[in-house]
Amino acid sequence: MTKYLISFPSAAMQVSPEDLPAVGDAARAVIEEAKAAGVYVFAGGIHEGVAPVRVSADGAVSAQVYPGSHLDGGFTVLELPSREAAIAWSAKLSAACQCDQELREFMYDPAS
Numbered sequence: 001m002t003k004y005l006i007s008f009p010s011a012a013m014q015v016s017p018e019d020l021p022a023v024g025d026a027a028r029a030v031i032e033e034a035k036a037a038g039v040y041v042f043a044g045g046i047h048e049g050v051a052p053v054r055v056s057a058d059g060a061v062s063a064q065v066y067p068g069s070h071l072d073g074g075f076t077v078l079e080l081p082s083r084e085a086a087i088a089w090s091a092k093l094s095a096a097c098q099c100d101q102e103l104r105e106f107m108y109d110p111a112s
Contacts, residue, residue, distance in 0.1 A: 001079045001080060001081050002079070002080060002081075002082075002083075002086075002105055002106065002108065003041060003077055003078070003079050003080075003105075003106040003112070004077070004078050004079075004080055004083075004086040004089075004090075004103060004104065004105055004106065005075060005076075005077055005102075005103070005104040005105075005106065006075070006076045006077075006078065006086070006089060006090045006093055006101050006102070006103055007073060007074060007075045007076070007101065007102050007104075008073045008074055008097060008099050008100065008101050008102065009072055009073040010046075010048065010072040010073045011072075011073075012073070012099040012100060013073075013074075013097060013098065013099045014098075014099065015098055015099075019098075023096065023097060023098055026095075026096035026097075027074070027093065027096040027097050029096065030089075030092045030093050030096045031043050031076065033092070034076070034078055034089065039078045039079055039080055039085075039089070040078060041077040041078060041079050042075075042076070042077040043074075043075065043076040043077070044074070044075060045073065045074045045075070046071055046072045046073060046074075046075070048072050051063065052065050052069075052071070053065070054066065074097065076089075076093060077106075083105070086103055086105070087103065090103045
């Protein structure tokens with residue numbers, strides 16, 4: 001099976017503060033459904049209150065991240081039998097989060 005990344009940037013979620021708890025509940029319900037279906041790998045959101053850093057091979061830490069590497073929002077990784085299944089799960093998350101999702105396919109890695 002193939003792993004798929006389903007994600008959205010923070011700016012895509014245009015939800016009122018009063019609707020945010022219901023959106024969170026709906027998204028968690030889809031995640032629970034994915035767990036029950038045995039396709040769940042990982043899900044989470046980038047903590048935007050913590051600044052990213054770049055770490056080199058020698059352990060040096062720099063506040064300068066790669067140009068154009070802005071990363072925020074929510075992410076879900078599912079392991080699915082087909083792209084069609086990935087599109088169907090993306091649609092469920094899109095409905096729950098009330099914003100379109102981006103779908104990406106991970107390259108095959110026999111060790112993962």
